[in-house]
Amino acid sequence: MNIIHKCTTTRKTAVVTGATSGIGRDIARQLRKRGYHLIITGRNQKELERLVCEFGEKYTTAASADIADKRECLALYRLACEYNTEVLINNAGFGMYGEFAETSLAREMDMLDVNVRAVHILMKLFLRRFAHRNYGYILNVASSAGYVPGPFMSGYYASKSYVVSLTSSVYEEVKRRGLNVHISMLCPGPVKTDFNSRAGVRGKIDGISSELAAAEAVDGMFAGRFEIIPTAGVKAICYLGGAMPKKISAFANYFVQKLNKSRK
Ligand SMILES: NC(=O)c1ccc[n+]([C@@H]2O[C@H](COP(=O)([O-])OP(=O)(O)OC[C@H]3O[C@@H](n4cnc5c(N)ncnc54)[C@H](OP(=O)(O)O)[C@@H]3O)[C@@H](O)[C@H]2O)c1
Numbered sequence: 001m002n003i004i005h006k007c008t009t010t011r012k013t014a015v016v017t018g019a020t021s022g023i024g025r026d027i028a029r030q031l032r033k034r035g036y037h038l039i040i041t042g043r044n045q046k047e048l049e050r051l052v053c054e055f056g057e058k059y060t061t062a063a064s065a066d067i068a069d070k071r072e073c074l075a076l077y078r079l080a081c082e083y084n085t086e087v088l089i090n091n092a093g094f095g096m097y098g099e100f101a102e103t104s105l106a107r108e109m110d111m112l113d114v115n116v117r118a119v120h121i122l123m124k125l126f127l128r129r130f131a132h133r134n135y136g137y138i139l140n141v142a143s144s145a146g147y148v149p150g151p152f153m154s155g156y157y158a159s160k161s162y163v164v165s166l167t168s169s170v171y172e173e174v175k176r177r178g179l180n181v182h183i184s185m186l187c188p189g190p191v192k193t194d195f196n197s198r199a200g201v202r203g204k205i206d207g208i209s210s211e212l213a214a215a216e217a218v219d220g221m222f223a224g225r226f227e228i229i230p231t232a233g234v235k236a237i238c239y240l241g242g243a244m245p246k247k248i249s250a251f252a253n254y255f256v257q258k259l260n261k262s263r264k
Contacts, residue, residue, distance in 0.1 A: 087137045094114065167183060
């Protein structure tokens, strides 16, 4: 991990992974507006430097970290322990497009390390800390992809299904313990970010803005909502798709992906 800027503060603090782009960056903006000192991460150092200027040196700590590496997750946690951290946004993630038999195994392992392993490690470490203080918020950025199988993005959909399952179980455990710790997950459908170009998704997919996704996420999290699904249409897809036999939803999604690919 490389510390780009570090500030000294006792202010309430929020950690945002994947803050250099898209949904994470807009969630960071929302949290800054609410007075949080931010710990922002990602690998893009230039953008982190720019964000320190945007958010203000007095309110931002920035560290570049590749959280596919477990040691970087631990370093990020140790950094957060130096502050009055009460919010974790587990947002960093990426997808990969292609038939399962054809996609790169190495890149897929990297994807699972970021989308699954880092989320798991950070959620556990921060939850222990928040449980000890009996206060905190954890928001995991999952996806509508977490509810259904997704041919042509099978590994990505499976990774988000892990996040949905993990978050749901932990939510129930925390609630039953009566802790004042709030567990939420954001499950958007398509959002206009760099996600599709990074994933190699071809075709045209309309989506909501990352500003809207982020505003819903932060409002929902502070309102104590567990499942935050930004639009009614996507909600229907999650619930109906999730209730269908997997074979049928895989069949339906196969043709949706084929159709998207043909719409340039
Ligand atoms: N866009 C959508 O349609 C959509 C829909 C549902 C859910 N989501 C989820 O939303 C989250 C954010 O995605 P986005 O749409 O905002 O995409 P994005 O614009 O591509 O942002 C992805 C973020 O993840 C970070 N990241 C990726 N690999 C990393 C690594 N190894 N180490 C540290 N940071 C890493 C990137 O930072 P660096 O490049 O600086 O490393 C970037 O800040 C993801 O979890 C994604 O699965 C997206």
